[in-house]
Amino acid sequence: MVEPVIKLESVTKRFGSLTVLDELSFEVKPGEKLALIGPSGSGKTTILRMLMTLEHPSEGRITVDGDYLFHMKNGNGLVPASEKHLHEMRRKIGMVFQHFNLFPHKSVLQNITLAPILTQNVSKVDAEKRGMELLDMVGLADKADAMPSQLSGGQKQRVAIARACALRPKIMLFDEVTSALDPELVEEVLNVMRRLAAETDMTMLLVTHEMNFAKDFADRVLFFDSGHIIEDGPPAEIFTNPSHERTQSFLRKVL
Numbered sequence: 001m002v003e004p005v006i007k008l009e010s011v012t013k014r015f016g017s018l019t020v021l022d023e024l025s026f027e028v029k030p031g032e033k034l035a036l037i038g039p040s041g042s043g044k045t046t047i048l049r050m051l052m053t054l055e056h057p058s059e060g061r062i063t064v065d066g067d068y069l070f071h072m073k074n075g076n077g078l079v080p081a082s083e084k085h086l087h088e089m090r091r092k093i094g095m096v097f098q099h100f101n102l103f104p105h106k107s108v109l110q111n112i113t114l115a116p117i118l119t120q121n122v123s124k125v126d127a128e129k130r131g132m133e134l135l136d137m138v139g140l141a142d143k144a145d146a147m148p149s150q151l152s153g154g155q156k157q158r159v160a161i162a163r164a165c166a167l168r169p170k171i172m173l174f175d176e177v178t179s180a181l182d183p184e185l186v187e188e189v190l191n192v193m194r195r196l197a198a199e200t201d202m203t204m205l206l207v208t209h210e211m212n213f214a215k216d217f218a219d220r221v222l223f224f225d226s227g228h229i230i231e232d233g234p235p236a237e238i239f240t241n242p243s244h245e246r247t248q249s250f251l252r253k254v255l
């Protein structure tokens with residue numbers, strides 16, 4: 001049996017009195033392309049943010065690549081993870097955000113090379129070589145010396161994807177990466193994601209409102225409602241034959 005690359009075990013997340021995720025459990029296999037869909041506020045982004053260690057679960061455990069994310073083994077038990085452990089675990093995961101989050105005062109190429117040089121001791125020459133390969137992959141090799149302010153939204157997002165790939169993560173998280181874009185710029189970003197999926201074996205989790213994209217990109221779809229998973233299956237099944245009325249009415253509204 002293939003070991004899951006991500007495993008959530010009874011994860012609950014509360015913000016004050018609000019329970020956003022309620023004893024959630026699921027596993028993701030290496031290389032899987034998983035789309036998280038469902039109404040706004042159902043907890044999808046919170047899952048990605050926990051995997052990035054930007055949020056801590058209130059209860060439950062998360063395993064990434066065979067290691068606990070927020071815990072460490074100590075004798076027979078588990079203790080809270082040290083900062084060093086969290087740092088090591090974070091290297092396995094890259095994330096692309098809705099609002100790009102590029103460094104505004106750095107060139108496109110510097111945006112991509114900064115983290116490998118500073119955090120992974122990669123030489124400037126090697127980081128730039130890899131950076132140019134990644135820019136080539138996202139179709140922006142000619143923009144290496146441009147500043148982010150000189151790029152369109154779609155181009156910025158393609159740079160953000162290249163930057164997230166620079167640290168060679170095993171897992172890539174995409175959080176509504178096309179929501180802030182003008183409609184005519186969406187397709188170029190989706191094309192880059194398709195290319196990434198075809199050319200790498202990265203595990204990908206995406207939160208998206210682009211149902212048609214989810215349908216042809218993902219090999220598995222989770223539908224969330226009020227902090228629970230109410231559908232889990234291949235897109236063909238969930239989009240054509242959802243088992244819950246709740247999913248049917250959501251899909252009627254967005255498709």
Ligand code: ADP
Pocket residue numbers: 015020038039040041042043044045046047207
């Ligand atoms: P989704 O991605 O499905 O739209 P989110 O995970 O962003 O949902 O949010 C789930 C719920 O958690 C929402 O009600 C949101 O307002 C709340 N929430 C998210 N982050 C915080 C936070 N840092 N503090 C308080 N509430 C939060």
